[in-house]
Structures are given as structure tokens and as C-alpha cells.
Amino acid sequence: MSDFSFVADNAGLADSIASVAQCPVVMLDTEFMRTDTFYPIPALLQLSDGTSHYLIDPLAITDWAPLVALFRNPNVIKVLHSVSEDLEVFQRLLGALPRPLLDTQVGAALAGFGVGLGYQRLLDTLLGIAIDKDETRSNWLQRPLSDAQCQYAVLDVLHLMPAFEVIRDALEEQGRMSWWLEEGDRCIDRAEQQAPLEDYFRKIKSAWRLSPTDQLCLRALCIWRETVAREQDVPRGRIVKDAICIELAKRRPSHPGALSKIKGLTPSVIRRHGETLCDILAVDYRDDGQIPLEFPLNSAQKAKAKALRDAVDGLGDELAVPRELLMSKRDIEDSIRLERLAPGLDGWRSPVLTPILNEVLSVND
Structure with missing residues (x-):
């Protein structure tokens, strides 16, 4: 004791x-x-x-x-x-x-x-x-x-x-x-530095598969859902689940009756939030050229990302530090897209990661 x-x-x-x-x-x-x-x-x-x-x-x-x-x-x-x-x-x-x-x-x-x-x-x-x-x-x-x-x-x-x-x-x-x-x-x-409400849709794994305008619609849905979940102090999924938000953004039902065709959207949710959902879905989300989420890496970028991942694995073995702690998968992809270290990789990481990133980027496509 x-x-x-x-x-x-x-x-x-x-x-x-x-x-x-x-x-x-x-x-x-x-x-x-x-x-x-x-x-x-x-x-x-x-x-x-x-x-x-x-x-x-x-x-x-x-x-x-x-x-x-x-x-x-x-x-x-x-x-x-x-x-x-x-x-x-x-x-x-x-x-x-x-x-x-x-x-x-x-x-x-x-x-x-x-x-x-x-x-x-x-x-x-x-x-x-x-x-x-x-x-x-x-x-x-x-x-x-x-x-x-x-x-x-x-x-x-x-x-x-x-x-x-x-x-x-x-x-x-x-x-x-x-x-x-x-x-x-x-x-x-x-x-x-709490993430702004506008960024919560990025946490939905399949969001990048949507068109730019559908992504904008999904972002609006997630801003509303986040606000309601906080106000009512209930889990996000109790309002509307991620998969349903994706379907809503893709299909854009125009009236509460059409919401019932969305698989998993229960009658109780439609009663409570149907009109609000339809109002959000009715907005004209024009593609202004600003794609909210990055598309997957192209073939040349994927090759460089693999080379960088392998190099970071080797560095991790050398330092006895797990790769996940040196660079996450997202860090690796962002660094390849930006052709420099992704934001947040400053401090002690910068002097150990910059040389291997520069080496990977210097290889011709």
C-alpha cells in the first residue's frame, strides 16, 4: 500500500x-x-x-x-x-x-x-x-x-x-x-494554438477524394458539426458521423425528405438537424481555384517520398530514434511537396533532417 x-x-x-x-x-x-x-x-x-x-x-x-x-x-x-x-x-x-x-x-x-x-x-x-x-x-x-x-x-x-x-x-x-x-x-x-474550426474537415481521411467544391461543402458541414458538438457537449459522431458528412457533401440532398436516402442518417438526426443540413448543402460552393486539400503525390513525388522515408529510417537507426518521431508520414509528404522541411520540423530536427532531404530532392526526376 x-x-x-x-x-x-x-x-x-x-x-x-x-x-x-x-x-x-x-x-x-x-x-x-x-x-x-x-x-x-x-x-x-x-x-x-x-x-x-x-x-x-x-x-x-x-x-x-x-x-x-x-x-x-x-x-x-x-x-x-x-x-x-x-x-x-x-x-x-x-x-x-x-x-x-x-x-x-x-x-x-x-x-x-x-x-x-x-x-x-x-x-x-x-x-x-x-x-x-x-x-x-x-x-x-x-x-x-x-x-x-x-x-x-x-x-x-x-x-x-x-x-x-x-x-x-x-x-x-x-x-x-x-x-x-x-x-x-x-x-x-x-x-x-487550437486548430481553427475551418481545419477540422481535414481530419476526415477520405476528404481528399472529393472534388474541390465538395470539399468546400464538407468544410462547411464540419464547421457546423464542431460548433454544435461543443455547444451541446456531445461527441461529434452523435451529431453526424464522418462517413455521412462525406455522403452529404457528394450528393447534396435538397430537402429534408431526401436526407432519408443517405445511409446511416437516422430519423432523429433528420428531425433535429434536417433543415439546417439542407441550408448548408444548398450554398453554391464555387470552385475558386483554391483546392482545400492536397491531392496525392504524383509518381515522381512518390518515388522521392519513398527515398526520403528510407533515408529517415536509416537516420533513425543511426540515432536510435524511431522514424515516427523524426518525421511523420504527413511530414514526409509535405516536405516533398514544398521541397523544404515541412512546418514544425525546426529545432533539433532541422540540422539532422535537412541534409538527407536536400540529397533526396537533388536526384533528378
């Missing part, structure tokens, strides 16, 4: 933050529920300085100023594992994100321990510790939490400190600690 303090009032939060605020590094984790909502519902925050461990109850606390101050303290590094969903929780609950940030999943990949390691695998690989995840899908909004839930939650930060230390020591020996910090800053920058 691991000792911890359960924090369930404003005074307790202030005291717990005061106790860790002088430490150079703190561990953080969250538990949340997200079954029927657009936004995650914060259910528990875990905080540790490696010695003292706190389970913080967001259902009971109203004054988050001490934690916000800790998040904004540049002298305290905040360590989490696989941080993307945690950042959504923090943004929703606090309106603040932890900086400077180190993600142990990213750090493990940079240090050569493996890419995309889950927390269980991380602890097994780095520390030889086996933990179970039996409570992952339990009801974290129930009160009181069970002893099993509390023990599960505290282990997420209890073991994070020694895992962090192993990764830190490896990266310092490799001269890559600055890479890890840079990745944390990049992660926070992305989270703070």
Missing part, C-alpha cells in the same frame, strides 16, 4: 502545492471520464514530488489558483506520461497548461527505449515493475473512490519519478536533454 493524501478542499490544495512548489520536478497525471461528452470530465488529479503523493478531487475544489501558479512556474518541470488527453483536462478545468513539460513517452522514444510505450510497458522496460490496469475503466466520478482506485491512481505518479530519472540520465548521456525539453514546448504550443 502506498501512502498518499486525499485533497478535497481549497485549503488542502494550497497546502499541497506549497509543499511541492520548491521542488525542481513534479509528477502529474489525471483520471477523467469521456463516454458521452465532447469534453473530458475531470475526475481526479495526481501530483507527486517523488516523496509526497496527492490525489486531488476536482469535484470538491473551487479555487485552482495555486495549481495554475505551479503550472506557470518556469522553475518547476512538470512530468507526465502520454500527455495529450491530460492537456485537454487541464485546459478544460484550469484554462492553463503545465510548462515546462516533459512527456516520458516521448523521452523514452528519444532515448531509444521504444516508441509509443504505454505506462505499463514503460515501467516494465525501464524499471522491471509490473502494474495492472484493472481500474482504468472504472467510474472515476463516484465518491467515495474505492481503495483500489486510489492505489491505482497514486501508482501512476509514484513510479513516474524513477522512470523519469532513467530517461533523464540516458538523454543527458546522449546529449539530447534539450531535445526532450523542446518536444515538451512544442506539445504545449500545439495545445495552446
Whole structure:
């Protein structure tokens, strides 16, 4: 059994933050529920300085100023594992994100321990510790939490400190600690710069297959869907699923009765949103020459993309860094289209990637 303090009032939060605020590094984790909502519902925050461990109850606390101050303290590094969903929780609950940030999943990949390691695998690989995840899908909004839930939650930060230390020591020996910090800053920058509503249609995988005018229609549908999902706090698919948005953009039914011919579009959705959908579909989306999405690479570009992918694979082997962390598939394709490094590949990546990209681009078609 691991000792911890359960924090369930404003005074307790202030005291717990005061106790860790002088430490150079703190561990953080969250538990949340997200079954029927657009936004995650914060259910528990875990905080540790490696010695003292706190389970913080967001259902009971109203004054988050001490934690916000800790998040904004540049002298305290905040360590989490696989941080993307945690950042959504923090943004929703606090309106603040932890900086400077180190993600142990990213750090493990940079240090050569493996890419995309889950927390269980991380602890097994780095520390030889086996933990179970039996409570992952339990009801974290129930009160009181069970002893099993509390023990599960505290282990997420209890073991994070020694895992962090192993990764830190490896990266310092490799001269890559600055890479890890840079990745944390990049992660926070992305989270703070929320994608505009106009870009959400790009997440639909088959959108590029549509004509330019149909893409513009799809973009309008997705802007509406995103707005409604946020306002009603329901998953996007509860409004209209991706595949149905594609069909609507292609077929453009002109009245609510015609919507029933779209496979998967239920009567309840048609009743609630039919007129609005038809209004969106009735707009004249003229092709103004601005193709919203890139077409697939042509044959010459595909050959160069393969050559670049192979070169990055070799570089990854040389550096013991997974290719996915050096350049994603999208990064590779964008770099070939632009004939320069894609946006976001600056910093530590630029000096290692620029020479191999230039070599690939210098080869005649």
C-alpha cells in the first residue's frame, strides 16, 4: 500500500502545492471520464514530488489558483506520461497548461527505449515493475473512490519519478536533454494554438477524394458539426458521423425528405438537424481555384517520398530514434511537396533532417 493524501478542499490544495512548489520536478497525471461528452470530465488529479503523493478531487475544489501558479512556474518541470488527453483536462478545468513539460513517452522514444510505450510497458522496460490496469475503466466520478482506485491512481505518479530519472540520465548521456525539453514546448504550443474550426474537415481521411467544391461543402458541414458538438457537449459522431458528412457533401440532398436516402442518417438526426443540413448543402460552393486539400503525390513525388522515408529510417537507426518521431508520414509528404522541411520540423530536427532531404530532392526526376 502506498501512502498518499486525499485533497478535497481549497485549503488542502494550497497546502499541497506549497509543499511541492520548491521542488525542481513534479509528477502529474489525471483520471477523467469521456463516454458521452465532447469534453473530458475531470475526475481526479495526481501530483507527486517523488516523496509526497496527492490525489486531488476536482469535484470538491473551487479555487485552482495555486495549481495554475505551479503550472506557470518556469522553475518547476512538470512530468507526465502520454500527455495529450491530460492537456485537454487541464485546459478544460484550469484554462492553463503545465510548462515546462516533459512527456516520458516521448523521452523514452528519444532515448531509444521504444516508441509509443504505454505506462505499463514503460515501467516494465525501464524499471522491471509490473502494474495492472484493472481500474482504468472504472467510474472515476463516484465518491467515495474505492481503495483500489486510489492505489491505482497514486501508482501512476509514484513510479513516474524513477522512470523519469532513467530517461533523464540516458538523454543527458546522449546529449539530447534539450531535445526532450523542446518536444515538451512544442506539445504545449500545439495545445495552446487550437486548430481553427475551418481545419477540422481535414481530419476526415477520405476528404481528399472529393472534388474541390465538395470539399468546400464538407468544410462547411464540419464547421457546423464542431460548433454544435461543443455547444451541446456531445461527441461529434452523435451529431453526424464522418462517413455521412462525406455522403452529404457528394450528393447534396435538397430537402429534408431526401436526407432519408443517405445511409446511416437516422430519423432523429433528420428531425433535429434536417433543415439546417439542407441550408448548408444548398450554398453554391464555387470552385475558386483554391483546392482545400492536397491531392496525392504524383509518381515522381512518390518515388522521392519513398527515398526520403528510407533515408529517415536509416537516420533513425543511426540515432536510435524511431522514424515516427523524426518525421511523420504527413511530414514526409509535405516536405516533398514544398521541397523544404515541412512546418514544425525546426529545432533539433532541422540540422539532422535537412541534409538527407536536400540529397533526396537533388536526384533528378
